[in-house]
Amino acid sequence: xxxxxxxxxxxxxxxxxxxxxxxxxxxxxxxxxxxxxxxxxxxxxxxxxxxxxxxxxxxxxxxxxxxxxxxxxxxxxxxxxxxxxxxxxxxxxxxxxxxxxxxxxxxxxxxxxxxxxxxxxxxxxxxxxxxxxxxxxxxxxxxxxxxxxxxxxxxxxxxxxxxxxxxxxxxxxxxxxxxxxxxxxxxxxxxxxxxxxxxxxxxxxxxxxxxxxxxxxxxxx
Numbered sequence: 001x002x003x004x005x006x007x008x009x010x011x012x013x014x015x016x017x018x019x020x021x022x023x024x025x026x027x028x029x030x031x032x033x034x035x036x037x038x039x040x041x042x043x044x045x046x047x048x049x050x051x052x053x054x055x056x057x058x059x060x061x062x063x064x065x066x067x068x069x070x071x072x073x074x075x076x077x078x079x080x081x082x083x084x085x086x087x088x089x090x091x092x093x094x095x096x097x098x099x100x101x102x103x104x105x106x107x108x109x110x111x112x113x114x115x116x117x118x119x120x121x122x123x124x125x126x127x128x129x130x131x132x133x134x135x136x137x138x139x140x141x142x143x144x145x146x147x148x149x150x151x152x153x154x155x156x157x158x159x160x161x162x163x164x165x166x167x168x169x170x171x172x173x174x175x176x177x178x179x180x181x182x183x184x185x186x187x188x189x190x191x192x193x194x195x196x197x198x199x200x201x202x203x204x205x206x207x208x209x210x211x212x213x214x215x216x217x218x219x220x221x
Contacts, residue, residue: 004045005041005045005049005053005054005057006057006060006061008041008044008045009037009041009054009057009058009061010057010061011044012037012040012041012044013058013061017175019033020065023058023061023062023065024062024065024066026062026066028058028062030055030058030059031051031055033058034051034054034055034058035051037054038051038054041054072166072167072168072169072172074159074163074169074172074173074213075159075160076157076158076159076210076213077158077159077160078157078158079155079156079157079158079207079210079211080155080156080158081153081154081155081156081203081207082113082114082153082154082156083153083200083203084129084130084131084151084153084200085114085127085128085129085130085152085153085154085197086127086128086129086130086132086133086148086149086150086151086152087125087126087127087147087148087149087152087185087186087197088125088126088128088133088136088137088140088145088147088148088149089123089124089125089126089145089146089147090123090124090126090140090143090145090146091122091123091124091143091146092119092120092121092122092123092124093143095143096124096140096143097119097124099139099140099143100117100119100124100126102139103115103117103126103136103139104117106135106139108132108135109128109132109135109136112128112129112132113129114127114128114129114154115127115128115129116128116188116195118186118188123146125186127152127154127186127188127197130150130151130152133148133150149185151199151200151201152185152197152198152199152200153197153198153199153200153202153203154195154196154197154198155195155196155198155203155206155207155210156193156194156195156196157173157193157194157195157210158192158193159192159193159194160192161191161192163192164191164192170189170194173194173210173213176209176213177196177206177209180205180209182198182202182205182206182209183198183199183202184196184197184198185197185198185199
């Protein structure tokens with residue numbers, strides 16, 4: 001049945017970011033593409049399928065994709081940057097949870113312009129100014145850290161509250177970073193903020209990229 005073929009074709013296209021992106025930009029040759037995926041469509045449909053049916057399914061899918069773009073236009077409200085940061089990670093134990101809590105009570109940590117403590121399933125990560133690394137390690141003794149990473153920088157973007165309901169918001173940001181091969185050490189997110197932790201040496205590249213997204217979105221609106 002036609003429904004079945006269109007579902008299979010949709011699945012195949014959606015398995016490849018490259019194919020989906022080409023289709024959403026309208027630069028895919030339907031008959032050539034139909035020919036290339038025909039064996040896979042037949043394999044999944046358990047029957048022989050005409051190339052024409054695949055072309056019809058592709059053109060319908062293209063209209064669907066066109067109506068709902070894969071990457072939402074993202075308008076960022078602000079960007080802020082911090083340098084000379086570090087990440088320390090510990091195994092998540094009761095003692096370490098208590099020690100992490102105590103950091104907030106220490107004067108120099110309370111005053112720090114960047115302090116984020118993230119509790120994962122099995123570990124605790126602390127992001128802090130580099131000059132406080134030794135002090136934090138001391139607070140966790142005798143436990144040894146799983147990781148100490150210095151020379152990091154953070155770039156925080158702020159965006160509107162409505163993005164919580166927007167599919168692919170993070171993908172929209174991250175896919176643009178992926179194209180430039182920027183290595184993200186960690187991501188920290190809150191309701192209307194996303195913070196990228198990266199190596200200090202990648203900060204300029206990331207800043208320029210994110211900044212250009214702000215500019216290009218301004219021009220669209």
